[in-house]
Amino acid sequence: MSVYQKVEALASKFLKKNTIFKYGFNLSPMYKRSTAKIIEVSEDLLHVRIKLPLSYKNKNYVNSIFGGSLFSAVDPIPMIQLLSIMGNDYVVWDKSAEIFFKKPAKENLFADFNFTEKELMGIREQVAENKEIDIIKITQLTNKDKTQVFCEVKKTIYIADKEYFKQKRKKK
Template identity: 70%
Template sequence: MTKIGSKLMGWDKLFKYGFNLSPMYRRSTARIIDTSKDLAKVTIKLPISYKNRNYVSSIFGGSMFSAVDPIPMVQLINILGEDYVVWDKSAEIFFKRPARENLYADFEFTLEEVNEIKAGVIQKEEIEIIKITQLTNKAKDKVFCEVRKTIYIADKNFYKEKRKNSKK
């Protein structure tokens, strides 16, 4: 279904609308507002609303985390392609100040980062990277939250063999 959808509207639009219509992402109250054609850059908006305000009228920390959580892994899966396995391994969230306004985040993988990931996987068969995302105001001059995600990436054949051997 994704292959047909990507041919009809392109991977970038399918990624954007797929996330925005998905119940798991809709519940975060965030929306993807922009994607580059190659999915190397994704921008989200987390509007403050009655759905995500906490007891002190700032955005609930869980909403901030859930707005950021799935994007880097799914983005990287689509950038790297079918020869790689990509999994979230861990995450840390650091709250900097109460968020009482709409928040924004950019998720970006540069060509240099992607090439380093591919070279690392060729050399070691499996690697971990840390991707840092900041939730900011629209002007990007105030940071409200920072999320550090550890992402596991492996050669697909290596990963299959590793899993097969671990079941013995």
């Protein structure tokens, strides 16, 4: 069990899951270094919104947001969001990621991470049938009103039945 999981287990005795998700990310050194902040988390965890402010901490040589900050602001959220929603019967891992830069970011950026009940039902059904699957989630970093896209991050996420995953690892 990781330090983050231990803190989450303790905090869950006093706080709602969405509150733990938001402040857990915002207080963790790992996420703070991205310079982003989670600003919204729905009670059911199906929606998460972040803000990545343009600041001296993340400006690159040409005064736009450093690509590493763009990526690290987005990177951990879909996997942890899905893991938090799916629960302990599943293994959820990041498998791969790609970032596509569209234009230099010289303003505050925002990103939304969404799962739907229909999507989750499909994931559960596919895992029940195939024991393990990959899904792709694409996240856009945009301006506040979502009229401009500055970059996209495409994540491939692996999801497996936990018991199947344990047996598969024993065979190796």
